[in-house]
Amino acid sequence: MTDAAPAAPRPLIDSNDSRRPHGLLLVAIPVFLVAWLVIWPIINAIFRTLWRPDETGAIGFNLDSYVFFFSDQYSINNLTITLWTTLMCAILLLVICLPISLYLRFSAGRLPAYVQAMAIFPMFVPSIILAYAFIRVLGPNGMVDIILNSVGLPKIRTPYLTPWGPVIGLVWDNIPLTVLILLSGLGNVANQAIEAARDVGANRFQVFWHIILPRISNSVLVAISFAVLGIFSSFTLPYLLGPASPEMMGPFMNRTFREVNDPLNAITQAVITFCFCIAFGLFYVRSVARNQGK
Amino acid sequence: MKRRDFMISAAGVVAGSALLPRMSFAAEGVIDWYTSSDSNILDFWTNTVKPAFEAANPGVSINLVDAGDGAGIIAIGERAMAAKQQGADPQADFFESGDALLPAGAIEAGIYTNIKEAGLSNYDKINPLAIESDYSLPYRGSQVLLAYDSTKLSAADAPKNWDDLVAWIKANPGQFVYNRPDKGGSGGNFVRRAIHQANGLDPSAFTVDNYTEEFGNEALTKTWDILADLAPSLYDNGAYSSGNTQSIQLLAQGVVTMTPVWSDQVLQAIDQGVLPADTGLVQLQDLALAGGFTRSIVIENGVNRDASLKLADFILSEEIQSAILTELGGFPGVSWDYVSPELRERFADIVPTTIPTFPGGAWDGAINDGWYRNVAPNVDRNS
Numbered sequence: 304m305t306d307a308a309p310a311a312p313r314p315l316i317d318s319n320d321s322r323r324p325h326g327l328l329l330v331a332i333p334v335f336l337v338a339w340l341v342i343w344p345i346i347n348a349i350f351r352t353l354w355r356p357d358e359t360g361a362i363g364f365n366l367d368s369y370v371f372f373f374s375d376q377y378s379i380n381n382l383t384i385t386l387w388t389t390l391m392c393a394i395l396l397l398v399i400c401l402p403i404s405l406y407l408r409f410s411a412g413r414l415p416a417y418v419q420a421m422a423i424f425p426m427f428v429p430s431i432i433l434a435y436a437f438i439r440v441l442g443p444n445g446m447v448d449i450i451l452n453s454v455g456l457p458k459i460r461t462p463y464l465t466p467w468g469p470v471i472g473l474v475w476d477n478i479p480l481t482v483l484i485l486l487s488g489l490g491n492v493a494n495q496a497i498e499a500a501r502d503v504g505a506n507r508f509q510v511f512w513h514i515i516l517p518r519i520s521n522s523v524l525v526a527i528s529f530a531v532l533g534i535f536s537s538f539t540l541p542y543l544l545g546p547a548s549p550e551m552m553g554p555f556m557n558r559t560f561r562e563v564n565d566p567l568n569a570i571t572q573a574v575i576t577f578c579f580c581i582a583f584g585l586f587y588v589r590s591v592a593r594n595q596g597k
Numbered sequence: 598m599k600r601r602d603f604m605i606s607a608a609g610v611v612a613g614s615a616l617l618p619r620m621s622f623a624a625e626g627v628i629d630w631y632t633s634s635d636s637n638i639l640d641f642w643t644n645t646v647k648p649a650f651e652a653a654n655p656g657v658s659i660n661l662v663d664a665g666d667g668a669g670i671i672a673i674g675e676r677a678m679a680a681k682q683q684g685a686d687p688q689a690d691f692f693e694s695g696d697a698l699l700p701a702g703a704i705e706a707g708i709y710t711n712i713k714e715a716g717l718s719n720y721d722k723i724n725p726l727a728i729e730s731d732y733s734l735p736y737r738g739s740q741v742l743l744a745y746d747s748t749k750l751s752a753a754d755a756p757k758n759w760d761d762l763v764a765w766i767k768a769n770p771g772q773f774v775y776n777r778p779d780k781g782g783s784g785g786n787f788v789r790r791a792i793h794q795a796n797g798l799d800p801s802a803f804t805v806d807n808y809t810e811e812f813g814n815e816a817l818t819k820t821w822d823i824l825a826d827l828a829p830s831l832y833d834n835g836a837y838s839s840g841n842t843q844s845i846q847l848l849a850q851g852v853v854t855m856t857p858v859w860s861d862q863v864l865q866a867i868d869q870g871v872l873p874a875d876t877g878l879v880q881l882q883d884l885a886l887a888g889g890f891t892r893s894i895v896i897e898n899g900v901n902r903d904a905s906l907k908l909a910d911f912i913l914s915e916e917i918q919s920a921i922l923t924e925l926g927g928f929p930g931v932s933w934d935y936v937s938p939e940l941r942e943r944f945a946d947i948v949p950t951t952i953p954t955f956p957g958g959a960w961d962g963a964i965n966d967g968w969y970r971n972v973a974p975n976v977d978r979n980s
Contacts, residue, residue, distance in 0.1 A: 377969070377970050377974070380974070438843070438846065442850065442852075443833075443847070443850060443852040444850040444851050444852050445850070461833075464833060464836040464837070464838070464839075465833075465836075542839060543839050543840075543843075546836060546837075546973075547777050547836070547837040547839075547969065547973040548969055548973035548974045549974070550969075558779060558965070558969070561668055562779035562961070562962070562965040562966075563962045563965050563966045564961070564962045565962065565966075
């Protein structure tokens with residue numbers, strides 16, 4: 304996924320010879336799979352929630368399940384907490400990952416290699432293990448509490464089973480991808496440009512604001528839309544670390560479908576979730592398209 | 598950049614190999630066995646039932662597969678129905694835990710064996726109260742108990758009826774937690790006990806097909822009042838753990854003093870040292886917390902139908918039924934008359950004469966939806 308972020312350079316030889324159907328054949332399989340396993344179920348879900356029998360049994364255009372969702376305070380609360388969690392995660396990810404990436408880009412030696420390894424590490428930890436480790440460390444009477452207690456400090460207010468639980472877990476889980484994308488964006492910043500700015504007396508903040516940020520704004524957008532897409536529909540961490548209510552859309556959909564045996568409302572929730580995700584996805588598509596247009 | 602490339606390609610290889618189709622065919626003499634139960638049940642089969650059965654039946658072995666949850670078992674049942682239509686091999690012989698009514702139409706399609714008429718030598722020993730269908734075999738039961746930290750609460754002070762329990766929870770705010778009713782039976786059956794409490798302590802008032810919206814609203818609204826009244830006194834002013842294991846974890850970390858638990862899981866947790874040996878267990882005496890029986894199913898069109906029936910007969914034998922008590926901490930599926938006298942004596946105290954049960958069906962959806970809407974949102978949580 305990460306190498307999709309920066310636009311691949313156009314091939315040096317771009318003659319008509321390379322536009323034979325081989326290329327189309329190579330992409331045919333993934334395109335077919337996406338159409339079959341992603342696009343078709345989406346169309347199917349939209350159709351099934353909009354075109355169905357009403358109370359009298361007459362099949363027709365029917366918005367009831369959407370009206371119910373948006374008039375039901377419980378559903379609205381779940382959607383709100385999902386948006387809140389996503390926003391918090393996006394802000395925290397930027398605040399945490401931008402300094403790490405800047406550090407990794409502009410320093411040399413062995414220490415940055417270790418820092419990078421640390422930053423990539425969460426990629427290899429399954430989220431279920433992360434969730435239980437979180438409970439052992441940040442949970443009530445967990446490791447942090449034990450350490451604080453041993454030096455005579457009061458216990459922390461544990462984020463376990465509160466809305467902050469999933470936020471902390473999801474941020475940790477998404478650090479690697481965000482750092483990698485930002486790092487590849489920072490690769491586009493030429494050292495000469497920074498040196499030139501310094502020569503005319505720019506301080507560190509001015510270099511960051513006027514030289515680096517404009518060059519990487521695209522990567523920031525891509526990194527955030529990737530993280531947001533994953534977080535919005537996340538399941539495991541909100542399920543294990545979050546409160547019973549309000550719940551994020553992932554656990555909410557799953558519960559409505561399996562536990563409440565209500566496929567219609569579950570699909571409606573899925574379509575609504577998908578609409579939010581497609582809005583975030585358009586950011587990504589737009590920035591890639593803009594990049595390729597250059 | 599090389600580090601990154603390596604990691605990306607390594608991740609790709611791992612992801613790719615996980616997606617490769619697994620080719621498997623059912624083999625004669627290998628019983629394809631599926632469960633939806635927790636891992637302690639899988640351990641019990643791996644360590645106790647499988648070796649004993651294979652020793653008693655040379656040439657037959659059991660392939661133990663975890664189907665995940667109830668929905669996983671239903672999916673395999675649907676596969677068996679599809680295989681039956683096409684005359685193909687369902688690649689499944691035995692469900693450790695299943696509902697004969699699911700997937701809908703399975704009995705009519707003829708994929709489940711009629712166990713009553715299959716001629717099992719031990720069939721008559723089954724506890725008649727546990728039989729739900731001729732197509733499923735209740736072989737073990739489990740009850741929900743209250744487990745408590747005996748360093749903070751003495752056995753003499755442990756609540757023994759619902760009113761005492763409510764009084765204790767309110768007198769000790771933050772010391773009780775139960776898990777969300779859909780995320781594990783210990784919290785689920787605590788909620789069902791509250792339903793019994795709100796409706797005259799009569800389990801027979803609820804049956805699998807007597808759910809109507811009107812009766813449901815009436816019975817459940819009273820229950821939500823009881824539970825919402827308890828909420829501010831629960832752990833963290835009304836937080837609910839997300840599973841049976843997490844409740845036990847909170848008890849083990851000394852965060853709460855008492856929580857509802859499955860009898861088999863808590864005995865195993867004590868056995869493994871997750872909970873201390875002096876963890877107290879108590880059952881409410883006015884009406885026990887609801888429990889239930891686990892029912893096995895034999896697949897009629899499976900390659901190893903006959904061997905599976907032998908297995909079904911085997912798990913009703915005194916050897917396995919005693920092991921369910923001693924090693925699993927569960928209840929026998931057979932009547933108590935068929936359990937050895939010394940075991941009957943030893944477990945007399947914690948074993949109630951009946952395990953109240955609560956029906957599934959439409960009640961499940963109503964309880965799971967209603968609890969989340971009426972009990973879980975706790976507006977005063979941060980006050």
